[in-house]
Amino acid sequence: MVEDVVRTLGFLCMGSRLRRIGERLQADTQQVIDEAGLSIQAGQYPFLAAIDRAGPLTIGELAQAVGITQPGATRTTGQLLELGYVDMQLAPDDQRRRLVSLTDKGQDLIDHSKKVIWPRIAAAVADLCGDLDGPILEQLAAIEDGLAAAPLARRSPAKEETP
Amino acid sequence: MVEDVVRTLGFLCMGSRLRRIGERLQADTQQVIDEAGLSIQAGQYPFLAAIDRAGPLTIGELAQAVGITQPGATRTTGQLLELGYVDMQLAPDDQRRRLVSLTDKGQDLIDHSKKVIWPRIAAAVADLCGDLDGPILEQLAAIEDGLAAAPLARRSPAKEETP
């Protein structure tokens, strides 16, 4: 067994480590979404959520809202368009801007997600790291160990069986 | 100003958020490396560090050590080969395995990095989040705010001027 260098090096590799844990968490989240039979990527949710919360947003505002760069927002918005979850139209006052809004299908997805999926994911993540405390490196180690012991999907209350 | 949805949604978007912070941290780390005039990517360091710590490793062991999948390890190792930092040779007992070892150039880079760069990066990250405590979401918020206020390169002791 080889040691985990990223973990060993601590603060020095914190960037790599956060990325790595984030990727793992998102993959686990995706699994919960897939198990629920929804056809959407975990990374696309924040876009829909942003519009749901703030109303129609431009590409630039979406980028800001989800914390990525504008080309990334353009691409993901294109995917959501293809999927039929959002609509895009020129802003009436400024033809450079494109206002992205939820379609009925998109709103349905959000409404359903709010009821069924989001609480499950949030609860699973809270179960994983909600009670942690202390220095961040220790918390990260606990999260990694926790994920290795039981992925998010196994921490999700909806998996319970009613006997 | 648009609200930061990923932040607002808390545990629900924790995967996205960790990734995002990790990417930011790594970009900042890269800046420190570049300013020091070294020609290496932040993400390549853990590979060299792993070999430095454990001696020559196979591709599979490297993947384990840095916590990524084997194809990723194959690719990064290929880059390090091109850069002349590592060497690769068939394992004497098992011709399927390739042992990756540091070249003199690679060892020099590591030695120099240990002395000059790594302490600087570790100190900057520690300055950013070493004293944090409490629930992880609050720590992440503090890290994001901290990075926005002053990137790693500005927290790095080597920038001090001797008057």
Next chain:
DNA sequence: GGATGTTATATAACGTGTTATAGATTAAAT
């Protein structure tokens, strides 16, 4: 000792982030 399965690495195809840059539209300036 040759067929069959396992293991290690390589390669291909893709996802999703980035930076750099082009094109269109609006705002500002002379």
Next chain:
DNA sequence: ATTTAATCTATAACACGTTATATAACATCC
């Protein structure tokens, strides 16, 4: 009013992770 600058979105090229699969070498089993 026309030129110039700024802003917004799109596109291209790249970085670096993933999964799936191919190929080569070793191990095992009649």
